[in-house]
Amino acid sequence: MTLEFGAPWSRSLKAASGFAVVVLAGVAAAGILVMPARMLLARCMMVGVPVSVLAIAFLSIVSGYTLTATQLEVERPLWSTAFPLAQLLSVAGDAEVFKGSLRLFGNGGIFSFTGFFWKRGLGCFRSFATDPARAVVLKFRKRTIVVTPDDPLRFIVRVRTHLATAIASIVHDA
Numbered sequence: 001m002t003l004e005f006g007a008p009w010s011r012s013l014k015a016a017s018g019f020a021v022v023v024l025a026g027v028a029a030a031g032i033l034v035m036p037a038r039m040l041l042a043r044c045m046m047v048g049v050p051v052s053v054l055a056i057a058f059l060s061i062v063s064g065y066t067l068t069a070t071q072l073e074v075e076r077p078l079w080s081t082a083f084p085l086a087q088l089l090s091v092a093g094d095a096e097v098f099k100g101s102l103r104l105f106g107n108g109g110i111f112s113f114t115g116f117f118w119k120r121g122l123g124c125f126r127s128f129a130t131d132p133a134r135a136v137v138l139k140f141r142k143r144t145i146v147v148t149p150d151d152p153l154r155f156i157v158r159v160r161t162h163l164a165t166a167i168a169s170i171v172h173d174a
Helices: 011-033 040-059 152-173
Strands: 003-006 064-067 071-075 080-084 088-093 102-108 113-119 123-129 136-140 144-147
Touching: 003 152, 011 040, 064 152, 088 152, 136 152
Parallel strands: 123 144
Antiparallel strands: 003 064, 064 071, 071 080, 088 136, 102 113, 113 123, 136 144
């Protein structure tokens, strides 16, 4: 069983990403067009920093999720991050997970909401999100992650089916 889920962008992510691209491109253009050539270091910084920020943000884009019988894969432009479902304890939808959360490290809205966050009652979690309204919280033995699949209910049902099958297998083997 392999199921693929998209990672649609929320309106706020589209707006924040568009704004960030315009501002960062503007800073880079100013570095090229406005900064005097004799100020080489400043000029390089004004071009290099915005381009680097955009490149890193682009690489952190969440392009989708693949659910197999044994793992959840978070798809990125150049790689995927896998989480073994054998370690999964629970799964639940939570459209409010980002409200009141604190970003500890990561990207808060340029092409995705990725990184490490903390929220009272939930603790530390890792986010691979593009639309907070579609948030699904997966609690593993040693970590908690948040994903935002295009069809959260279908995703939750499929993951819970996996959990039920795994529990039945353990009970049957005992």
